[in-house]
Amino acid sequence: MKENKLIQVSTLNDLMLGDYEGSVKIKELMKHADTGIGTFDGLDGEAIFYKGKAYNGRATGEVSEMNEDDSVPFACVTKFNEDVQEKEFSFDSIEDFKEKLEKELPSKNYFYMVKLNGTFNVRVRSCFKQKKPYEPLYKVACDQREFEYHEIEGHVIGLYCPNYVEGMNLPGWHIHFLSKDLKHGGHILKVASNNATYKINKLNQWNVILPDSKDFSTFNLKEDLSAKTTAVEGSSKK
């Protein structure tokens, strides 16, 4: 069977409830994957995994490459198959991006990893590293900075999750940005491009690594946090 595997660290509800303790090292994750998104220990910035390296789009507006011994509390990665058709793509908003790409999906019941190259107008946000004791994500979401870049060359990396993953992950698209010069990046709030290209991988396996943390062991992970999650993932202060 052809392996197109999504490897996920922790569940979204566990992160939402405040389990920011890194549980899997980058070097472990990158043994099995090279592309994806997530965050780092302590909710330190926005993770972009690109060509096997882990970049942190920090709330300072800068990007740094993380150490292989750094860890992630939540991440979604895959070994990206580059051997797929590259298609041209123009879109004038994040809503347009989502709508147009969804029309390309053969079925909405699988996971998909998408990778774009191009020049973008993009607004990103990033979180400051949290101090212990950790507060739930829906409370600290305001502790973020936003940055806007115009006509910037770079990459968009995104994950599409089917609607049945509620609580485990975020249904629909979740996309991060990394500039070509590796200096800027973050969680995308707004984006547009008139000259992008994309490659998409359909993922038919879902491997979830459950953290060995006290929080994960004791939280009520079945709580319906969908409204709060949507607010956190999409919220812009402007």
Ligand SMILES: [Zn+2]
């Ligand atoms: Zn994000």
